[in-house]
Amino acid sequence: MDGSAPAPAALAWPDAIFAELQRWGVRQVAYVPDGGHARLIRAVHAEPTMRAIPLTTEEEGIAVLAGAALGGQRGVLLMQSSGVGNCVNMLSLVKSCGFPFLALVTMRGEWGEFNPWQVPMGSTTEAAFGLMGVGVRRADRAEEVAETVAAAARMVFEGGSAVAVLLGQRLIGAKVF
Amino acid sequence: MLDRRDVVARLLKDRDEALVITGLGAATYDVAAAGDDARNFYLWGAMGGAALMGLGLALARPDRPVVVITGDGEQLMGIGAFATIAVQAPANLTIVVLDNGLYGETGGQRSHTSGGTDLAAVARGCGIAAASRVTDQAGVEALAATIAKPTCGLRVVVIAVDPTEAPRVLPSRDGAYVRGRFQAALGLAA
Numbered sequence: 592m593d594g595s596a597p598a599p600a601a602l603a604w605p606d607a608i609f610a611e612l613q614r615w616g617v618r619q620v621a622y623v624p625d626g627g628h629a630r631l632i633r634a635v636h637a638e639p640t641m642r643a644i645p646l647t648t649e650e651e652g653i654a655v656l657a658g659a660a661l662g663g664q665r666g667v668l669l670m671q672s673s674g675v676g677n678c679v680n681m682l683s684l685v686k687s688c689g690f691p692f693l694a695l696v697t698m699r700g701e702w703g704e705f706n707p708w709q710v711p712m713g714s715t716t717e718a719a720f721g722l723m724g725v726g727v728r729r730a731d732r733a734e735e736v737a738e739t740v741a742a743a744a745r746m747v748f749e750g751g752s753a754v755a756v757l758l759g760q761r762l763i764g765a766k767v768f
Numbered sequence: 769m770l771d772r773r774d775v776v777a778r779l780l781k782d783r784d785e786a787l788v789i790t791g792l793g794a795a796t797y798d799v800a801a802a803g804d805d806a807r808n809f810y811l812w813g814a815m816g817g818a819a820l821m822g823l824g825l826a827l828a829r830p831d832r833p834v835v836v837i838t839g840d841g842e843q844l845m846g847i848g849a850f851a852t853i854a855v856q857a858p859a860n861l862t863i864v865v866l867d868n869g870l871y872g873e874t875g876g877q878r879s880h881t882s883g884g885t886d887l888a889a890v891a892r893g894c895g896i897a898a899a900s901r902v903t904d905q906a907g908v909e910a911l912a913a914t915i916a917k918p919t920c921g922l923r924v925v926v927i928a929v930d931p932t933e934a935p936r937v938l939p940s941r942d943g944a945y946v947r948g949r950f951q952a953a954l955g956l957a958a
């Protein structure tokens with residue numbers, strides 16, 4: 592992805608997310624890699640005040656961030672929509688204990704998706720979060736990403752809520768093979 | 769064979785500043801039996817999450833020793849945690865797996881550690897060099913001697929314990945209360 596020249600908007604929104612995470616003092620960034628988050632993940636690894644935590648499966652991140660909150664640090668979970676179902680039972684930790692929880696989810700299976708295997712979870716991502724009481728916000732245009740992440744971060748870090756921001760596939764661009 | 773209650777009581781006797789996370793089931797009861805403490809966080813669910821919660825806490829509080837006490841079944845459900853934790857390698861994290869070879873809470877079905885899985889070897893294979901199996905009191909004493917040090921390096925200690933069930937000692941199941949109490953003990957606003 593480094594070889595081609597992405598559109599300016601495609602460059603801007605991951606950087607806007609990174610700036611918000613810095614502004615909110617996020618220290619632990621747990622993730623399962625996704626192409627849509629690649630630029631943000633690189634920025635996190637390069638940032639000495641942030642701890643990049645690659646996971647083997649998404650639900651690990653719920654427990655890691657609960658531990659971070661228990662010790663007074665802020666964290667965020669980055670993943671793609673296909674990982675949300677993996678999180679369902681582990682979210683009982685957030686629900687039972689009232690831990691703050693912020694997830695930034697890149698959507699697959701909803702806009703120009705060529706891989707039908709992404710559709711079942713992509714079409715139920717919001718419902719899966721809803722099952723466990725995690726609030727969902729969406730950003731489908733580059734210019735609304737920063738304010739959506741900022742609004743979610745305020746609810747989570749100042750209000751103690753559990754919120755997932757879905758970053759629409761239309762924003763990210765359908766994967767082309 | 770080592771008695772799980774004796775093992776946990778011995779490990780926590782000299783805990784000093786240690787922060788403790790327990791895996792659901794008997795490990796939670798063992799830690800409660802050793803004495804309730806605001807610096808204990810008891811899991812009653814989130815199976816597979818105990819060691820990972822310890823990771824997040826250990827990274828947030830590098831000044832404090834963090835001790836996870838869990839069961840073989842709980843750790844098997846989160847077996848990828850060893851790989852995730854190895855990458856971070858916090859020097860203040862100790863993961864103690866009480867290995868009775870079975871799923872005690874659910875009726876005593878044989879677990880994979882009775883069927884050939886060596887959790888210490890799995891941890892080593894994931895990159896945690898200091899992963900060992902303890903089968904005697906000398907091993908428990910050696911661990912107890914350093915449990916309160918936050919600079920011992922990441923370690924996984926699988927302790928073979930007698931499969932006999934101990935009487936249940938139930939700590940609070942109110943997760944929000946236990947969280948708030950723990951955070952207050954660390955001087956944090958809950």
Ligand SMILES: Cc1ncc(C[n+]2csc(CCOP(=O)(O)OP(=O)(O)O)c2C)c(N)n1
Nearest residue numbers: 793794815839840841842870871872873874
């Ligand atoms: C996701 C999930 N699956 C299954 C269970 C049921 N369950 C509760 S405790 C437990 C086994 C715990 O075994 P172990 O960690 O070895 O504890 P011990 O043998 O010490 O009781 C199981 C399977 C559960 N609580 N959550």
Ligand SMILES: [Mg+2]
Nearest residue numbers: 839840841870
């Ligand atoms: Mg067991």
